[in-house]
Amino acid sequence: MLPITPLSLDSETPFYRQLCLQIRDLIGSGRLAKGSRLPATRELAGQLGLNRTTVSAAYELLEAEGLITGHVGRGSFVAGSPSAHESGIPWREILEPAAPISPAAPTSTPVAGFSSSRPSELLFPLEEFRETCAEVISSPDAQTILQLGSPSGYPPLRRYLLELARTEGIARDSDDILITSGCQQAFDLVQRTLVRNGETVLLEDPVYLGQKNAFERGGARLVGVPMGTNGIDLESLERSIAREHPRLLAVTSNFQNPTGATLSLASRKALLGITQAAGVIVIENDIYGGLTYEGEPIPTIKRLDDTGDVVLLRSFSKLAFPGLRVGWVIGPRALIEKLTEAKLWSDLHTDQLSQAVLLRFAESGRLAEHRRRMLESGRDRLRAALNACELYLPAEASFTRPRGGMSLWVTLPAPLDAGELLPRAERQGVTYLPGRYFAVSHSQSSSLRISFAGMAPDQIREGIAVLGRIFKEELERVRAHSPLAETPAMV
């Protein structure tokens, strides 16, 4: 039997490629010697629980690489080794195996793609964007924009954003700003600058995979603090801080990804009290704060913080054009100085054309106008999603009720596993991200993220109806097979 480890359901890499890679490694490491016979496709498919065509596709790839040869009626044999080939550096050995990557942005999904937390491109104001670009490139500053820039960011954009933050009471005189290539880079730079190998970082649990990976790849020790329906659970936070002595806490104040949960004003103040008493650095991720569809926005933690120590992360990506990678960090000057140095040696500076275009888009009032439309459509989409959840999900399921942002979080009744049910949903044209993608220290297998912002209301309803049907069917099936679960205790 071939020693094949279970293929990853999460990987972007299709099964046949994963299988091909594993067999190539077996050949490369000598565990499958030249001349040895591979199992028949039917046999290997049986062993791995795969479709036979998947195994055939893997064999074809290996044959194309010259690693195996097939003989009709006799089977396939190892013909050579990847390292015996021209290539001298044993790349597969040097490189650690790839970590699971969340699925790619949804390809076209016939019914509804709930798996990506991003705005619909149909809402992009292309005409206004064209005008903005034309204005920027015709401006006397065009030469400067196209020339090498500053690691801190395009100076007029920095001034604009810092001034805005000062007016809003968010930035203090002791604060400074750094433009980053989106919030993902801000997390990466924070990790590089503040977290030494092995130091502990507290994250919300569940949390956006990119945040987890930014810290984990830098060698941080991650501890997840459970999320409640109103944001991070403060009692757990207090206990975790006392037990783990973390260097920092990353927290999302508004419409957290993936749960959609928002911290109340009182919770924000309490969180500040807890972290300040313990000297824990707070990184406030506020990329969804601009997308409050209902009610009034709550002041950021940064704004409530009298010490000025809170570090605030924001971005244009969720509101405007995610393909333009522009975010920013506001925090104490001493920290921004070090983040800027880390930024310099990471990529010199963020693309200046995009910085200039987004500045012009904001300054001209077009961003405000676009935001108004985004809030309107976001409100419709959110309502459609909440109504559909109410209407179609099993009564035993629970879900969060955000007032903004892009996602909500559904928790299915036991023993349903959202990851196991995903392939069935996909076959019916609906995608989502299962809870386990967002797990830090706690299993999130019964939950799933529904990102509604990229979908029209009708699609949202239809998609959630499909999911509801699948979940209810599965619940019935499971209960039919374990009748005792429904039997009340004999007391």
Place this chain on the structure above:
Amino acid sequence: MLPITPLSLDSETPFYRQLCLQIRDLIGSGRLAKGSRLPATRELAGQLGLNRTTVSAAYELLEAEGLITGHVGRGSFVAGSPSAHESGIPWREILEPAAPISPAAPTSTPVAGFSSSRPSELLFPLEEFRETCAEVISSPDAQTILQLGSPSGYPPLRRYLLELARTEGIARDSDDILITSGCQQAFDLVQRTLVRNGETVLLEDPVYLGQKNAFERGGARLVGVPMGTNGIDLESLERSIAREHPRLLAVTSNFQNPTGATLSLASRKALLGITQAAGVIVIENDIYGGLTYEGEPIPTIKRLDDTGDVVLLRSFSKLAFPGLRVGWVIGPRALIEKLTEAKLWSDLHTDQLSQAVLLRFAESGRLAEHRRRMLESGRDRLRAALNACELYLPAEASFTRPRGGMSLWVTLPAPLDAGELLPRAERQGVTYLPGRYFAVSHSQSSSLRISFAGMAPDQIREGIAVLGRIFKEELERVRAHSPLAETPAMV
């Protein structure tokens, strides 16, 4: 007894600071209450096996922060808690001191700014750039460009560049491509993916500061291999490899920054032989290769490499618009896969607007036309620089004679120090970068980089004339003060 955990011998943080941080935590967490008495310095030093001055230094720091107060004859007492202060997080202590950064891009210099290796913005084809942007934003693909993209890069740009590299015989079937935010990010990703903490990396010496910093910040151990007038010195390289067992070698084939040196065809082949025999990964930095002003370009090391293992870095920055951060890496598929994963968690992906604009700029033939003009003006500037060096520098100075690129390297006769002379040059309106910015393992204090590409020929001549005068004057002054240097030995 204070519950102090053993101090770390490995930490970059000095003992007194580590101790200070631990005591501060004890105070912050309430385990050391306000008013409690700290042990005498002698006592704590004994408990921890530390020097008494170390403990005193920690106490001084705590006192400076207002956390403890000392009373002569009575000892030190806890006076407050870190959170009671206005700023709770001691940023300056947490953050390591800033590393030296090379001087900022030259501000306006009345005579000549030789310190930045970048094209002149006066040569930017703004009209063509405007047209290109308009075409991109009016294309049916505009929505896709503004939407979240792929970590690998904008697919049409990847296809275009890979196809081009295949046509040129540079990329093999086993190669793949990743779009990066300029070459700086490529170095950062290579470091993250290939170099574990403490592993050895061979760099050219002198070398571009950004390359050195990208590896150093990742914890690599850097060893510089001396540069000759024809690129990296192969005998030294061979010795360094035998002695240091490096993981990889980063090498610039054409017009190296800062020396301007180019490896001959024979040297490239010899380098391949040396590195392949030792299993050392070669990272070929070729950002200047497109700027060959005189003679024929020499095939890249990547092209000469039969194994396909060489990793090639290129960029649009030196040829077109440095403010648009688009570079790329071509290398074996297994490596590109891992670099792409590192890229994903660094910043999701490179800005797509710039990728699309540069693709269109290239596909439309405008890049080729722009390059023709850049080569023409580059040739004039290079000649002006070489003639002026010949004419004005002290006869005892030596300088490289590149056939392309942006910089040449001047070495002054002993005992002149290029760094010490810089302020004098700046007062006379001329800037350059002294050799020490580029030093890895060897002092480069007698050398300086003259980056000529951003300057018109007249400015170049005038600037080098000023430098020549300063260097000659200094040489005379030094000799007048040490007459023995001119006295022949009495034999």
